[in-house]
Amino acid sequence: MLSRQLTTLLLAAASLFGQAATEPWTPSRTPDGQPDLQGMYTRNGVVGLEASPPENPIDPSSKNPLSVSNRGDGLGPYPGIFGQGGQVLRAGQARQQRRTGIVDPPDKKLPWKPGEDAKRREFLLHMNPAADLRHVELNARCALPGLFQGEDGNNPYQFLQRAGEVMIAYDYNHTSRIVHLDGRPHLGPNIRLFMGDSIGRWEGNTLVVDTTNFNGHVAYSREIPYLSDRLHISERFTIADANTIDYEATIDDPELFTKPWTTAGYFTRVPKGVQSMEFACAEGSQTLVNIFGNPPGASK
Amino acid sequence: MLGRIEIAALIGLIGGAAPVFAHHAFAAEFDVNQPVEVRGTVTKVDWVNPHAWIYVDVKDADGKTVNWHFELGAPNALFRLGWKKDAIPSGTQVKISGFRAKNGENVGNGRSIILPDGKELFSGGSGPGSEGTTKQ
Numbered sequence: 001m002l003s004r005q006l007t008t009l010l011l012a013a014a015s016l017f018g019q020a021a022t023e024p025w026t027p028s029r030t031p032d033g034q035p036d037l038q039g040m041y042t043r044n045g046v047v048g049l050e051a052s053p054p055e056n057p058i059d060p061s062s063k064n065p066l067s068v069s070n071r072g073d074g075l076g077p078y079p080g081i082f083g084q085g086g087q088v089l090r091a092g093q094a095r096q097q098r099r100t101g102i103v104d105p106p107d108k109k110l111p112w113k114p115g116e117d118a119k120r121r122e123f124l125l126h127m128n129p130a131a132d133l134r135h136v137e138l139n140a141r142c143a144l145p146g147l148f149q150g151e152d153g154n155n156p157y158q159f160l161q162r163a164g165e166v167m168i169a170y171d172y173n174h175t176s177r178i179v180h181l182d183g184r185p186h187l188g189p190n191i192r193l194f195m196g197d198s199i200g201r202w203e204g205n206t207l208v209v210d211t212t213n214f215n216g217h218v219a220y221s222r223e224i225p226y227l228s229d230r231l232h233i234s235e236r237f238t239i240a241d242a243n244t245i246d247y248e249a250t251i252d253d254p255e256l257f258t259k260p261w262t263t264a265g266y267f268t269r270v271p272k273g274v275q276s277m278e279f280a281c282a283e284g285s286q287t288l289v290n291i292f293g294n295p296p297g298a299s300k
Numbered sequence: 301m302l303g304r305i306e307i308a309a310l311i312g313l314i315g316g317a318a319p320v321f322a323h324h325a326f327a328a329e330f331d332v333n334q335p336v337e338v339r340g341t342v343t344k345v346d347w348v349n350p351h352a353w354i355y356v357d358v359k360d361a362d363g364k365t366v367n368w369h370f371e372l373g374a375p376n377a378l379f380r381l382g383w384k385k386d387a388i389p390s391g392t393q394v395k396i397s398g399f400r401a402k403n404g405e406n407v408g409n410g411r412s413i414i415l416p417d418g419k420e421l422f423s424g425g426s427g428p429g430s431e432g433t434t435k436q
Contacts, residue, residue, distance in 0.1 A: 058325030088380045128328050129402065140324035142350070154377065171376065222325060277376040284348030286371070290329045290401035 025241040027205060032163040034181070035205045037239050039159060039269050040276065042089045043152045046247060046265030048101020051108040053223040054121045057128035058137065089156055089270045098246060104262035111258040120256075123225060130291050138219050138226070141288070142281035144175050144194035146218030147211065147233055147249065155279065156270050159245075166200065166207060171276045179209050186212050192229055194218055207237040220251070228255035243269040324350075326399075330409045334400035338368050342392040347375045347385050354388065354410060356396060370396050370410035388421060 027035040102108040112120075126135045133141075139149050150157065155172035166179040179200040187197045192215035200209040216229035232252040240246045245267040252260040326332075340358035352372040357365050372378065388394075395414045401407040413421040 058328040128325075130328055136328065137325060140328065154374075274380070277379065279349050279374065279376060281350045283350070284346065284353070285350055286353075286369075286407070287324050287329055290403055290405075290407055293403040293405070 025205075025239065027239045027242075030161045030163075034161055034166070034202060035207075035239055036161065037159050037166075037207070037237065037245055038161050040156045040274060041159065041245065041267035041269050042154075042156050043150070043247065043267050044090070044265050045098070045100025046152060046249065046263055047148055047221045048108070048263060048265075049221070049223065050102060050110045054124055056124055056222050058124075058222060089274060090153055090268070091271050098240075098244075098266045099248075099264040100266070101263060102261065103248070103264045104250075110261055113256060113258055116256045120224065120226070124223070127225070133288070136288065136291065137222065138217060140285075142173070142285055143217055145170065145173055146194055146214070146227075147177075147196065147235070148220050149218070152265075156274060156276060157267065158276055169276065172279055173281050174279050179207070186210075189213070192216070196231075196233065205239040207235075209233075209235040209237070211235070227251070227253050230255045237267075240266070326409065329401060330399040331402050332399055335397065336368075336400050336408050337395065337397040339393070339395045340368065342388055342390055342394055343367060344390060345372075345385075345388050347378075350374055352378060354394075354396070354413065356394060358406075366406055368396070368406045368408065370398055370408050370413075372410055394421070 027037065030036050030038075102110070105111070123135065127137065130136045139145065145151075149172075150170050151172040155170065157171070158169040160167045160169065164180065164182040166181065167176055168179070169176045175195065177195045177198055179198040181200055181202070184199060186199060191197070191213055193213050194215055194217060196211040197213040198209050198211040200207055202208070211233045212231075214227065214229055214231040216226070216231075218227055218231070219225045220227055230253055234250040234252070236246075236248040238246040238248075246264070247266055248262060248264045250260050250262045251257075338356060338358040340356040342354060343357050344355040346353045346355070352375050354370050354372055356368050356370070358368050360366050393416050396408075396410050396412065398408040398411040401409075415421065
């Protein structure tokens with residue numbers, strides 16, 4: 001016997017399947033006239049792999065020949081439960097066919113400065129075993145996730161709007177970002193942030209966001225484990241229908257790349273009843289102890 | 301709150317195995333060359349972020365009791381799948397297999413937790429390779 005909650009989830013999934021993406025969608029408006037995109041969503045497909053990424057000694061995916069997922073006995077490192085919470089959130093999203101991953105350049109070969117690509121490949125080699133604290137991935141150190149490390153799919157994002165602002169509340173690491181729509185300039189160059197400083201505007205049903213003032217301690221993916229403090233990100237959130245926001249982000253980091261490049265994905269509304277929960281990474285993280293051991297004098 | 305059977309049904313219906321994510325990379329923290337399997341008595345389950353932990357008293361080869369710690373999924377992932385904080389009372393007998401932490405302590409990643417009757421815990425209601433379990 002299915003419970004009422006499960007029936008609700010399945011109906012939500014069915015309604016998502018039934019959405020015709022080609023029909024024009026007119027969103028409702030917030031009291032201050034913004035197109036209304038409020039709600040809770042998961043993000044999908046944004047952090048696509050570049051062409052020929054370096055072998056990553058800490059990547060648990062089966063694409064990596066060094067991965068523990070490729071054990072002969074078929075045992076991967078993590079129990080299935082690690083991903084199944086996300087599958088509940090993604091109910092109804094399996095049949096979406098939208099732009100995902102790196103879309104510019106079309107061949108997905110990122111425009112690395114050769115010297116910087118060599119540096120990052122060398123950096124990756126020192127992440128397992130971690131040579132020192134600097135080579136422990138930022139997420140594992142409970143750093144705020146920046147714009148790309150919010151555990152897409154496993155942790156939802158909640159969009160909230162009030163006059164002159166769009167706030168995106170992250171389930172992951174319980175953080176948030178605020179996009180200011182009041183025409184203010186960016187913060188001064190001495191202020192450096194994990195989540196950056198975001199200003200934006202609406203172009204029709206597209207929220208256009210410009211984010212600067214990063215601190216040089218955010219990653220794009222496990223293959224791109226850091227971006228510089230010269231990072232400048234331009235995003236476009238386009239309301240596609242009642243349950244979908246198309247997403248595009250152009251990454252301009254002149255420290256690492258010869259020109260900007262663009263990735264795409266989409267947000268899909270989660271089933272009704274899903275709530276955000278506190279994910280306080282620092283609460284009980286054992287990562288550093290498990291890698292390096294207890295600090296001298298610590299009780300075990 | 302959904303029951304485990306319903307969750308398994310839901311996952312089966314929506315289909316589509318998804319990649320398994322974690323906030324940290326497995327290989328940086330745990331040693332795939334040190335698989336461990338212990339049998340013992342649950343002493344505590346900590347529902348803390350970013351991962352829950354299960355603590356088990358295990359008798360070593362000398363008959364001495366040692367406490368092992370195994371990492372589980374994130375509390376919000378477990379909760380969304382219908383698990384409650386009191387799902388595994390202290391005193392429960394379990395067999396846990398996983399991989400030891402690189403620091404060499406009695407710490408591991410809990411790949412599989414099995415009760416004496418063969419039921420697998422924290423697997424979403426189904427065992428490895430069966431419906432509802434993410435194949436890696």
